[in-house]
Amino acid sequence: MSSTTNSDQMQSALQESRKFPPPAALAAEAHVGSPEAYEKLYKESIEDPEGFWAGAAKEMHWFKPWDKVLEWNCPDAKWFVGGQTNLSYNCLDRQVEAGLGDQTAIIWESEAVDAKGKPTVLNLTYSDLLSKVSKFANALKKLGVKKGDVVTIYLPMIPELAIAMLACARIGAPHSIIFGGFSAQAICDRVNNCESRFLVTADGGWRRGKSVPLKKNADGGMELTDRIETCVVVKHAQIDIPMKDGRDIWYHDVVTDASDVCPAEPMDSEDLAFILYTSGSTGKPKGIMHTTGGYMVYTYLTSKISFDLHPGDVYWCTADIGWITGHSYIIYGILPNRVPSIMYEGGPNHPGNDRFWDIIERHKVTKFYTAPTAIRTFMKWGDAEVEKHDLSSLKLLGTVGEPINPEAWMWYREKIGGGRCPVVDTWWQTETGGHMLVPKPGATTTTPGSCTTPFFGIDIAVVNSDGEEVPTNTGGILVIRKPWPAMLRGVFGDRERYIDTYWSKVKGMYTAGDGARKDEDGNFWIMGRIDDVIIVAGHNIGTMEVESGLVSHPAVAEAAVVGYPHDIKGNGIAAFVILRGDIPVGEEAEKLKAELAKHVAKELGPISKPDVIKLTDALPKTRSGKIMRRLLRDIAAGVEIKGDITTLEDKSIVEKLQKR
Numbered sequence: 001m002s003s004t005t006n007s008d009q010m011q012s013a014l015q016e017s018r019k020f021p022p023p024a025a026l027a028a029e030a031h032v033g034s035p036e037a038y039e040k041l042y043k044e045s046i047e048d049p050e051g052f053w054a055g056a057a058k059e060m061h062w063f064k065p066w067d068k069v070l071e072w073n074c075p076d077a078k079w080f081v082g083g084q085t086n087l088s089y090n091c092l093d094r095q096v097e098a099g100l101g102d103q104t105a106i107i108w109e110s111e112a113v114d115a116k117g118k119p120t121v122l123n124l125t126y127s128d129l130l131s132k133v134s135k136f137a138n139a140l141k142k143l144g145v146k147k148g149d150v151v152t153i154y155l156p157m158i159p160e161l162a163i164a165m166l167a168c169a170r171i172g173a174p175h176s177i178i179f180g181g182f183s184a185q186a187i188c189d190r191v192n193n194c195e196s197r198f199l200v201t202a203d204g205g206w207r208r209g210k211s212v213p214l215k216k217n218a219d220g221g222m223e224l225t226d227r228i229e230t231c232v233v234v235k236h237a238q239i240d241i242p243m244k245d246g247r248d249i250w251y252h253d254v255v256t257d258a259s260d261v262c263p264a265e266p267m268d269s270e271d272l273a274f275i276l277y278t279s280g281s282t283g284k285p286k287g288i289m290h291t292t293g294g295y296m297v298y299t300y301l302t303s304k305i306s307f308d309l310h311p312g313d314v315y316w317c318t319a320d321i322g323w324i325t326g327h328s329y330i331i332y333g334i335l336p337n338r339v340p341s342i343m344y345e346g347g348p349n350h351p352g353n354d355r356f357w358d359i360i361e362r363h364k365v366t367k368f369y370t371a372p373t374a375i376r377t378f379m380k381w382g383d384a385e386v387e388k389h390d391l392s393s394l395k396l397l398g399t400v401g402e403p404i405n406p407e408a409w410m411w412y413r414e415k416i417g418g419g420r421c422p423v424v425d426t427w428w429q430t431e432t433g434g435h436m437l438v439p440k441p442g443a444t445t446t447t448p449g450s451c452t453t454p455f456f457g458i459d460i461a462v463v464n465s466d467g468e469e470v471p472t473n474t475g476g477i478l479v480i481r482k483p484w485p486a487m488l489r490g491v492f493g494d495r496e497r498y499i500d501t502y503w504s505k506v507k508g509m510y511t512a513g514d515g516a517r518k519d520e521d522g523n524f525w526i527m528g529r530i531d532d533v534i535i536v537a538g539h540n541i542g543t544m545e546v547e548s549g550l551v552s553h554p555a556v557a558e559a560a561v562v563g564y565p566h567d568i569k570g571n572g573i574a575a576f577v578i579l580r581g582d583i584p585v586g587e588e589a590e591k592l593k594a595e596l597a598k599h600v601a602k603e604l605g606p607i608s609k610p611d612v613i614k615l616t617d618a619l620p621k622t623r624s625g626k627i628m629r630r631l632l633r634d635i636a637a638g639v640e641i642k643g644d645i646t647t648l649e650d651k652s653i654v655e656k657l658q659k660r
């Protein structure tokens with residue numbers, strides 16, 4: 001089942017022909033305003049990547065210019081070699097020096113609301129943020145943090161999270177941010193892996209109306225490892241917590257007397273900016289390393305182009321900063337673009353299921369970026385929640401994290417975007433640092449389910465295991481053939497794993513682990529992880545397509561598809577289906593299952609028809625919202641669950657599914 005050799009023949013049955021050209025008004029003002037403009041610039045960027053990226057880098061501040069744009073010894077890239085810059089300087093000081101200090105950098109909104117239903121909102125200007133970041137940077141220095149020391153950050157979505165990361169960047173201390181939903185064991189593993197001696201946490205955070213005891217988890221983590229020497233604690237959720245003498249210290253105490261002037265440290269372009277551990281996989285955490293100059297330029301330019309950012313925009317990405325999406329597209333790529341970035345503390349359903357639409361209406365959000373898993377949840381919650389609010393400020397909608405099935409794409413476009421906003425489906429990874437396949441909103445004609453064409457400078461292709469491009473509309477391995485500025489520089493402390501995972505499947509090319517096809521218009525379609533491909537009677541079936549087939553039935557809200565051993569076909573297809581309404585029982589249930597199977601056969605052909613359908617009210621997901629198909633494979637095969645389940649969000653779901 002988990003064959004990579006056969007995936008170069010992955011078959012595609014998905015038919016989608018709806019096309020949406022860019023809205024004329026947006027195109028007229030866009031940074032990239034026509035297909036011709038995109039084609040021309042793309043060609044230039046591929047023929048002369050060094051010239052192209054030097055041009056982009058010049059839009060930012062460098063303490064010392066680079067000597068050489070690129071040094072490439074596969075699989076090691078160095079960008080802007082010899083140049084010196086600073087991420088925090090480009091996010092903050094530059095804006096203040098340009099006289100824009102009074103403009104809003106971050107709009108923070110609390111989850112909790114008062115008796116009148118009002119949340120707490122903080123507008124942090126570039127000047128405010130610069131002063132707070134400088135204070136905390138000075139405090140960190142005083143606590144003994146030196147350039148190169150890794151600082152672990154385990155915070156909820158509060159302003160101090162943005163402040164702490166920018167303070168680290170300011171003094172050249174790489175950060176390792178751990179998502180606030182992770183456990184004590186996860187903290188310990190990550191702290192040990194990067195040998196971090198400093199931790200920044202909070203008493204707690206708010207999520208769906210309940211407080212999350214972060215310090216308690218952090219204490220648990222610090223019991224499992226003795227590496228943390230200093231733990232700075234933000235008071236936020238007003239939870240009573242123990243403070244350990246000599247180790248734990250309050251954030252408000254360390255910043256009170258600290259000076260608000262702290263010059264940004266000139267960093268070499270290739271100095272480590274941060275480590276971010278990837279989610280969802282088994283075994284040892286994988287610390288993805290990103291460096292300074294290339295990451296900075298790439299996230300700046302992709303933010304500008306993909307979201308077509310202009311003065312006057314209000315931008316909101318709903319991700320947590322604990323994921324790469326938040327690193328790149330709440331903070332590092334957005335602040336240099338001088339557009340306010342909303343940081344919302346909590347969940348989508350507090351106090352009501354319309355919280356996101358309420359936020360968009362109140363802040364007049366123009367550019368909105370969220371995940372397919374959220375969109376499908378909103379569909380399930382019903383259109384009435386959306387219709388309560390005026391969403392006419394929206395101009396562009398983005399998605400990231402998983403393939404978005406055409407049904408959800410259309411709903412997003414129609415119900416949220418009012419049919420007038422381009423949907424920007426961004427394909428990328430923690431490892432790529434920024435968008436790789438992405439519509440240019442003023443230039444690209446979009447089609448539901450496709451992440452369309454490459455970003456500038458990205459030489460991306462669908463190949464077989466010999467690295468040869470496969471024919472149009474044939475599934476294969478998605479590879480990147482040339483280095484790009486924000487590419488990962490390695491896996492922390494594990495050179496072998498870096499080479500094994502990314503550089504050994506197809507010689508000389510970066511493999512992303514995804515299967516894809518390219519259509520006759522040059523648009524890319526992600527077919528799912530290569531490891532998830534199911535070989536049914538010799539045919540390779542992409543899970544994503546069967547899932548889309550199921551979701552296109554009006555009764556279905558979400559579906560996950562896996563293979564299981566089948567006597568005749570080698571593998572059968574098992575589908576786990578969440579319905580929009582209640583789950584029927586007995587004969588009704590059987591009737592619906594038969595109807596769903598027939599529907600898929602009609603949409604995709606009989607080979608893709610599920611053999612087994614299980615109706616469920618929830619699916620096992622990682623905390624970042626990705627379906628854990630390996631658990632579903634074990635459940636479908638009726639065997640004991642193997643492997644790590646520490647990243648699973650709700651463990652009870654597995655037991656429920658086993659009983660179905």
Ligand code: WT7
Pocket residue numbers: 278279323324325399400401402403404425426427428429430431451512513514526528529624
């Ligand atoms: C994997 C990377 C990129 C930030 C969030 C996830 C899947 C991501 C898309 C998309 C289809 C997508 C891929 C990729 N993925 N975006 N637009 N269409 N698939 O980061 O945890 O590093 O996961 O997410 O499978 O390889 P990540």
